[in-house]
Amino acid sequence: MTQKNSRTVLDPRSKLAVFVAACFSTFSGMTYIQEIALLLFCGITMLICKKWRWALNVSITFAVMFLCDLFVVGRLSGPPQYAALLLCHVLRFLLPLFGAFYIVTKTSTVGQYISAFMAMHLPNVVIIPIAVMFRFVPTLTEEWQVITQAMRLRGMALSIKNVLRRPLYMLENMLVPFLLQSSAIVDEMSAAVMARGFDKDHPRSSFLEVKMKALDWIFVAVSVIVLVWNLLW
Template sequence: MIWSVYTENRLGLQFDPRTKIIMLILCVISATIAPSLLYESVLIFAVTVFGCASGKVRRSLFCAAFYGAFYMLTKFVISLEKGTLYTVFTSWLGLFYTVYPCAFLASIILSTTKVSEFLTATSKAHIPNKVVIPLAVMLRYIPTVCEDWGYIKDAMRLRDVTPSLFGFLKNPAMAVECLYVPLLMTASNTADELSAAALTRGIENPTPRTCLIEVRFRGRDWIATVLAVCVLVLGFIWERIV
């Protein structure tokens, strides 16, 4: 009964948090060594498949479509071979293609991983609390700040302050005062509150943790890990086979 109530709103396959951490590390390495834009597209495709399998179909397809549009723009700019647009664009092109796959995968992990599952998995992996506690706070920090950002935008719309680039250009002082200052204050308070909440819930308790969900490696976890390793190996041998 508890299991059904806990999982009834969870869509897609549930992967072990340790699998997600391993995949994120492999994704960072793959994005760093990416030998070409075509390989980068393969990496994005792999992340998209993982996101769809995890139940985040809309987000995954949107991020993949955004990457596709940016990929076409990149091809167009590279075809220019010279000019101001080419110089400005290529200066940060490498940074985007290195960060985007990692950010894409991280967003899926953050939205599909519960803190209790993460803590149970890291406890089984015997990871020190000095590493676990900051990561556990981070899992709740980013979604909480995004939620607060939505509340701030709604409040500012009532005061006729548009939370957009146009509104910032129209009245930058008002935008900073009414949007970004409250966001910074909220972000600072949220970090303290989440840390206190984690300690209150016994995050430093030395006894073994329990969880409603059985956290263990399943067949899907091994398959996902092997495929991630294959994508990484493909990056090392890409120039030999293409």
């Protein structure tokens, strides 16, 4: 028995194509036109995935950084210029990558990715690490929010004042519970993988049905075009 993928418009594989294109393009040394084109492509993907707020926030942040890089950084000097250059030039390159990563982690479930990978006839040694990665990163984000909230309730909020006054104390209270909880999450995920039979070499069925549509193939084709354009030009 299967259930159609009705949560998102795009297939998980087309989102992964966008993410791969953003990963390699980000570190290829893009021109201004290539930056804008990549961000526009990621923004359209967010809109298709019904993430309008994220698309708007990323676009506004990129526009502010882009304008500051053109008109503000050149007028500064010394440490302020280095800080502005890091914020407005270097971090701007990572915005499309962050947007694409948000798409692949927040708009599709792990079950949909597993179903898509099984449809591609990938071996379990490939499916399991990728599926765990997509589930592990959002879980760590949730745990980090819980830890920061608990610190805030104890009067140890993560602020510049507390970090400057008690840096080692703050670092200890953040990292120790975070690392311990990360270890527990890894053990739980390993047990879940074993319980679901991923360690067995036999075909598995999936409750979720994914299918590449015309729109998905368009996004895959555009991802390939953007990737080749950024790598070769």
